[in-house]
Amino acid sequence: MNQAQDKITAILHTRRKELPEIERQIARWEKLKQELSSLESAVSTLRKHETTDGQTQQTLSTLRFSPVYEAISDTVASLSLLKARFSRSTLNIGVSGRARVGKSTLLQSISGLDDEQIPTGSGLPVTAVRSRIFHSVHSRATLTLHNYESFRVDVLQPYHAALDLPEAPQTLEQFASYLYPRSDVELSEAKQQESTAIPVLRRLKEMQAALPSYQEYLTGAEKVVGLDDLRKFVAYPTAEEEDAAHHTGRPAPRPYLAVKDVQIECPFPYAQVNELGIVDLPGLGELAANAEEHHLEGLQNDVDLVMLVKRPLEGMAYWGKEDGAATNLLDKARGFIQNRRDFVYLVINTGGVDEAKIKALRGDILRSVNDGQPDKHFHVLETNTADPKDVYDNALVPVLNHLAERLPVMDKQVRDGTTALASNVTQRVEQILGDIAAALVKGKSSNLDSSEQESLIREADDLRLKLAVSLSEEITELHKKARQDSGPEFQAYEDAVDQAYNNVNAWIDNGFGHGVEKWCGNAYARFARDRNSAGFAGDELNHIRVEISNFFSGIDQHFETALDALWNHLADDIISPRFGNLLQGNSGGAALSTLCHLMAEAEEPCQGLSQAVQELLALRLDYRTQLHPKVRRALDDLQSEVEDPETGEKKARFTVDLNPAGAERLLREMASLARAAAYRTRKALMQEAMVPALVIHAAVEQFDDALIRSGDSEKEFRRMARCYRDDIWPGLFAGVEAATAKGVAVINAVKAVRHTLAS
Structure with missing residues (x-):
């Protein structure tokens, strides 16, 4: 088994390495669905636009996005199943079978648990909740509990549906008082003819009657319990409990109804594979509504292989219709795994059964299931499920060896099947994109004649x-403003500098932001610790330099306002009025950004014009970039050491007594030094008042050159005219081009979808 252990560990490691790509694909398909939604919206807008011709409208109206959305959702669901499979840190084996075949006994033999955790019985089904049991050094159980809503949907509603009753009650209180039919005669005529209606109705009424025994657990939380207390949460009431309930008239307790899932951890007695989990799958042959569907729920997430237990009891020593139905259900669960024999092992329980019945069942499986060839469709194992060592040798070891060899193949089949499903969806998306492209081509059928083309060129050149x-x-106006020392912009700059200067002085007066008393107390404490004042003084001057600079960087708000004003003026007063409806609904920087995007993404891209706008929008005015380097010297005097004029050597700037009075003196001297530095900074900034205007003037001058006088300017203006003709000059030209702004929105949405498809 050591080889199997090593191979299984390697398989799980390989799975985990594939998770990032699976997660990327899930994100890709979810993004694609959003982009298709944007495309559908753009198509709808173009179709409804008043200038779109009838033929284009008709073609666009035939596009159907909903089936593609559903196909993408299915793809994401398959990828999520693959992610769940590859996320597991354990190799999981499911154990299934009808009641009384020894399924629970097999689970006990593998796990080392007993009837308190995995109940067994000789009558009706015993296990009520699907359990996952993991080989571990711990011994505990974690219950995942229903809240009422999940209990209503997962437990109650299937019973209501099975009996043709109205929807299950919406609240716990309504369920407690709900009037269920007193007998099957109150059901619909169709249900009265079904033999299962009576027991299903009885089960439903038992759930209602037993509500006080599990109501407190309907919290939706997790609950950790000891293994000795587990039975009541996973098993139906015992026969004795049912008899007692019948005699006393009080309902048997049913805490298991509140349990959605159970995870059990315990040391397996014969496990040679550390990463091993066993999944208990109740449901086959039970009367519970939708039990078999619940039996399948999560199999593609939770298990790598299923052991289907069959016991040759009297009347069951053959392969019956119910057994075929069970394997058909498991076929659905194996998904993209190609071979039944890889996913399902048939296990004949030989315990307590005479050899004749074993031989009869063995022969019937060979003939009826495997077409007379051993293991053709299903591997068949034989073991006494009550003997742990026999189970290990004759069931668990063969299964683990099989998984060690075949699991990489099964994983590849699941991965390839999921990929193929995604590929089919890709083709459907491509078909929609092709239909849209064809519609846009038809929309261009109304071409301009030669005179209209000449007119369009004249309009573009005039623009x-x-x-x-x-x-x-x-x-010209900006040049004048950049060279005068008065005016509203100049005054606004001076006001911003003065505000920063006043804020610095207020901060200094307040003990550099700490309060005078607290600052002096901190200084004296440092004197006492360091036995000198130099360390504190040096640290504080460094802090003061930084903070003064930070205060003056507050003039950035003034710069932001100046830039906003520039963009608003250029966009709203100069550019937008000349572009008709193209920038309608946008203003300022948003209008310029929209223009930049439309130029770059036009059917005939205008990259030069787009770059000119982009560079204008990239203009930045800020204190640290334009001004701080020029005024930095004003702060250089804030140093803790100065040069001795006689010796030329460095000496401490401040010499104060190491007592509270010395701390107060140090504050006064440092405050005076800081005020002087702040004043010099203010003065230096005032001398740079024309810098922002000069920067703005230079930027607009460069924008003008790039937009109007670049080598491709004339050509790209004419491209813009062709692409956005009916937006820039609405109603001026006859006919319609699909490549108006509405059409370009569709084209850009198509590009986004194609880019995601190709990623």
Whole structure:
């Protein structure tokens, strides 16, 4: 088994390495679904636009996005199953079978648990909750509990549906007082003819009657219990409890109804594989509504292989219809795994059964299931499920060896099947994109004649000329402002500097932000610790330099306001009015950003024009970039050491007594030094008052050159005209181009979808 252990550990490690790519694909498909939604919205807008021709509208109206959304959801669900499979840190084996075949006994033999954790019985089904049991050094059980809503949906509603009753009660109180039919004669005529209706109705009424025994557990939380206390949470009432309930007239307790899932940890007696989990799968042959569907729920997430237990009891020593139905259910659970024999092992329980019945069942499985060839469709194992050592040797070891060899193949099949499903969806998305492209081509059928083309060129050149004139006038005005020491902009700058200067002085007066008393107390404490004042003085001057600089960086708000004003003026007063409806609904920086995007993403891209706008938007005015380097010398005097004019050597700037009076003196001297530095900084900044205006003037001048006089300017203005003709000059030209702003929105959405598909 050591080889199997090593192989299984390697398989689990390989799975975990694939998780990042699976998660990336899930995110990719979810992103694609969002982008398709944006595409659908853009298509709808174009289809409804008043200038879109009838033929294009008709073609676009035939597109169906909903089936593709559903297919993408299915793909994401399959990828999520794959993620769940590869996320597990254990190799999981499911154990299934009908009542009384020894399934629970097999689980006990593998896990070392007993009837208190995995109940067994000789009558009706005993196990009520699916349990996952893991080989571990711990011995404990973690219950995942229902809240009422999940209990209503997962437990109650299937019974209501099975009996043709109205929807299950919405609240716990309504369930407690709900009037269920007193007998099957109150059910619909169709249900009265079904033999299962009576026991299903009885089960439902038992749930209601037993509500006080599990109501407190319907919290939706997790609950850790000792293994000795587990039975009542996973098993139906015993026959004795049912008899007692019948005689006393009080319902048998049913805490298991509040339990959604159980995880049990315990040391397996014969486990040679550390990463091993056993999943108990109740449900086959039970009367509970939807029991078999619940039996399948989560199998693709939870198990790598299923051991289906069969016991040749009287009347069951053959392969019956119910056994075939069980394997058909498991076929659904194996998903993309190609071979039944990889996913399902048939286990004949030989314990307490005479050899004749074993031989009869063995022969019937060979003939009826495996077409007369041993292990053709299913591997068949034989073991006494009550003998742990026999179970280990004859069931667990063969299964683990099989998984060690075949699990990489099964994983590949699941991965490839999921990929193929995704590939089919990709084709459907490509078909939609092709239909949209065809619609846009048809929309271009109304071409301009030669005279209209000449007119369009004239309009494009005139647009460029008008922008040139307006920008030239704006540059002249900015040039004047950048070289005068008065005016609203100049005054606003001085006010911002003065505000920062006043804030610095207020901070200094307040003991550098600490309060005078606290600052002096901190200084004296450092004197006492360091036995000198130099260390504290040096640290504090460093702090003061930084803070003064930070205060003056507050003029950045003034710069932001100046930039906003520039962008608002250029966009709203110069550019937008000349571009018709193209930038409608946008203003200021948002309008410029939209223009930049439209130029770059046009059907005929105008990269030069887009770059010109982009560079203008990238303009930054801030204290640290433009001004701090020029005024930095004003703060250089804030040093704790100075040069002795006689010796030329460095000496301590401050010499004070190491007592409270010395601390107060140090505050006065440092405050005076800081005020002087702040004043010099203010003075230096005032001398740079024209810098922001000069920077703005230079930026707009560069924008004008790049937009109007670059080598490709004329060509790209004409491209813009062709691409956005009916947005820039609405109603001026006959016919419709699909590549208006509405059409470009569709084209850009298509590009986004294609980019995600290709990633």
